[in-house]
Amino acid sequence: TVSNKAYYEDAVAYLTVVVKRVEAEITSYAYEKDDADKASVTSVEYGKTGELSARLKYSDNMDGNGENVLKVHEAEPLPERAGVKEEGWTVDIVKTGDPEEWKPVLRNYEITYKEGTVNVTPVDLKITVDDVTVKEGEAEPTEYGYSIEGLVEWDTADDVVESVGLKDAVFEELVPGVYEDIISVNVKDNPNYTVTSEAGSLTIEKAVPD
Numbered sequence: 001t002v003s004n005k006a007y008y009e010d011a012v013a014y015l016t017v018v019v020k021r022v023e024a025e026i027t028s029y030a031y032e033k034d035d036a037d038k039a040s041v042t043s044v045e046y047g048k049t050g051e052l053s054a055r056l057k058y059s060d061n062m063d064g065n066g067e068n069v070l071k072v073h074e075a076e077p078l079p080e081r082a083g084v085k086e087e088g089w090t091v092d093i094v095k096t097g098d099p100e101e102w103k104p105v106l107r108n109y110e111i112t113y114k115e116g117t118v119n120v121t122p123v124d125l126k127i128t129v130d131d132v133t134v135k136e137g138e139a140e141p142t143e144y145g146y147s148i149e150g151l152v153e154w155d156t157a158d159d160v161v162e163s164v165g166l167k168d169a170v171f172e173e174l175v176p177g178v179y180e181d182i183i184s185v186n187v188k189d190n191p192n193y194t195v196t197s198e199a200g201s202l203t204i205e206k207a208v209p210d
Helices: 004-010 066-070 099-106
Strands: 022-032 043-045 052-058 073-075 093-095 109-114 117-121 123-129 132-135 146-149 161-166 177-187 193-198 200-205
Touching (some): 052 073, 146 161, 177 193
Parallel strands (some): 022 109, 123 193, 132 200
Antiparallel strands (some): 022 052, 073 093, 161 177, 177 200
């Protein structure tokens, strides 16, 4: 027979403790490489994404474990030649290394990933068509010259210029005289550029009899 006193003295109490994950955030964003403060950049001109880098920001409730989590996460910089697109460019958060190695850290958190966005804006581009002078009776030039200001280094004129020629005129029907702004440029639909153009003039000099 076991007395009540002995029974209670030998009893073992069990307590189950459920440890809940901490809700936390990891945010990615872009910043200028030469900015010591690493301030967030959300907009950049086409051709300058190569001047940006990317990093991660951790919510305060990660209790100093951000450095550990950093070893399995990183922010990917934007492509150097990222062009203009309506939805912008996402600063991707990617996992690196061996996730199993850092599972003891990650399992303590319910992580929400917030990827930053950078909008690439068009570059101002100016095309100036050359003035042309010919003598009466000469054939129309096979091509018209022009100059471009603002072209990004890896692009060429073919990326923006469709054609250059006379506007609303037939060369063979023109008589001697000065035709202002008659040589114009047709541009391609390139979202990376905001194009302005300056037309050229055509001067046809009257032929002088021998």
